Amino acid sequence: MPELALTWATALHRLWQGVIAIDDREDLGDLVLPPLMALPGVGAVWGLRHRAGGEFLAHRWAGLPLESDDRILAERFAVSGEEATAAFGTLAAHGLTRVLAARFDVAGEASGTILVAVDDRADARFVATCLAQVVEVTREAVRRIAAHRAEQQQQTRDALLAEASLQMDAVLDATQTMHRVARMTVPAIAEGCLVFLSENGRPVLHSGVHVDMRRLSAMLDDPAQTGRLAEFAATAVRDGASRNAGADAQVLRARGRVIGVLVFLFDRDADRIPPAAFLRDVASRAALAIDNSTLYEQRRREVAAMQQHLLPNRLPVVAGLSVAASYTVGDEVLEVGGDFYDVVERGDGAVAALIGDVCGRGVEAAALTGLARHTLAALLAEGISPVRAMSSLNARLHRHGSWRFITAGVALLRPAGDGFRADWTSAGHPAPVVLRRRPPNGPGRGGGVPLGILPRAKLGRSRLSLGPGDTLVLFTDGLTECRDADGRMFEESAFAATLDRLRGAPADLLVKELGQAAAAFGGGQADDAAIVALQVGEN
Amino acid sequence: MTEDSAEDIEAIERAIGRSHPGLRAEFFSSGAEMLARLATTRPRLLLLDLNMPGESGLDVIRRVRADDTLADLTIIVFTSSEEPAEADACYAAGADSYIYKPLNFALFQSVLSRTLDYWLNRPAAGNDARIVVPPSGESSAQT
Incomplete structure (x- = not known):
């Protein structure tokens, strides 16, 4: 029957093309059973999915339905392992005489058996050949579906690992x-x-x-x-x-x-x-x-904890002055900042407020920060002048060959009239500001060269007068040089306005608000900032 | 389900159709649309994306929970947010489940499928079954 063989070859070709597009075993029965049903003399094609132990998972059919007792008999025949038997159940009533069977197994997947019921008109040998070919296609389809599913699961797991790692980290x-x-x-x-x-x-x-x-x-x-x-x-x-x-x-x-x-x-x-x-x-x-x-x-x-140890745990109570300080950690980084400050009372009735900034961060900078603060504070407390104290620190730094330098400033305050006189000595440190009780504010002068650079310290000196209600504000450059998202500096854009807003505020509130304003301006990208305020009492 | 991306709706429908062929999904682009539909239908599950236009997802949960006739409705929240307070707020408002919505869409399909598997296998009213951890070596997990 060359014509039938040709027709079958075309159907088989379509079948191979069809299985490539299928990615779900549930859809397989509708693809593989009908071509067999189209063969002359075939009255029913039944597909059974089962585990090795004989547990049946799914039933599919083309032609006569696989139901009731037929289902039980078909299952029994399928597990028998025989390749052909006489028609059973309701098949004979439909003129069918024989049932052919072929089974396939795929490692790790449920097995399958296809049964084909034929009448006497059918060429049983040809149908058996066609059945074997369909089983081969089905086995390949099941293998492809399993591989596709495993690949998808692997892709999902890879995606999950990638996304989970991203979120966890x-x-x-x-x-x-x-x-x-x-x-x-x-x-x-x-x-x-x-x-x-x-x-x-x-x-x-x-x-x-x-x-x-x-x-x-x-x-x-x-x-x-x-x-x-x-x-x-x-x-x-x-x-x-x-x-x-x-x-x-x-x-x-x-x-x-x-x-x-x-x-x-x-x-x-x-x-x-x-x-x-x-x-x-x-x-x-x-x-x-x-x-x-x-x-x-x-x-x-x-x-x-280390940062805390580098700063004084309390400031002295000074007659006629309110003294406050703040330290704002600008960025969530894992290194100790190099800013420091202290306020010491001297035996001669003067008060020395010191502030400084060691360049860089980290353990080495922290060690230098501790050294600088304690050296300056100890010398100033002994009554040594700011110029000599800072020169001494400069000589020590230079002698040790440290590549780090320190900007520092000391304000030496002595009572004068109803206020105070402040002598400011600067080693390359930002100039302080006097927040007057009434505007305008009085900017100080900086000057000098940071300590640790020159063999002999080069210091800038200036004098400021503080009246009742005036506040001398010392700070490090982390306060004024922090930048907003557009690159503008706090000093240029908001420093003066913030000080004006805080005019009349107590010293402790002033340092707190000033630090927070700069941190907010810098949007979390600001450097550390130290602020010391010395406010002359109104009386 | 709240979803306003036509492309995602098509992909989600395809995924649900494959993983849960018996399930019919309806999509709404806002909480208000969803609430209006609830006046005439009684779905099994409500899937909410908190980031949707108009009425907030939290308000939708509160309004659904204020309606006794919708007591059996399971509310599942999908969100990419990692704000712990948001989960607490959703549960306090009456959500049943608060699920991370992955950025990767294929992964989201898998998460969606597992979520549906879980909730469709649970009784509609209440979840009486307790989780039981069997001792090592035993094999029963549920009572």
């Missing part, structure tokens, strides 16, 4: 990082995710997210359940991982240390639970993100 706050770890995995990976950190050798729950938070809360309110969870997590710490049908625990290991456990809670079919290797990968990334943020926080605390 985006914050440096440990609590937020742990929350993001849990949140990113639900429900893409699991229905729930709990983050435990090891504290004194015991797992302690720090964050938990579930697709149904009410259920999670109910579970966490139950001491018996939380006890089991802790035990489950402890098992993972001991064994590296712990798994059962409802949960998986992966140890969080960063930089060679076990820092905790990530517990995934599942409420899905077993074949939807991601492989352990993937969960391990997620836990590795989470561990690093959590450890980074924890170390960052620890370092921040150390930096804050």
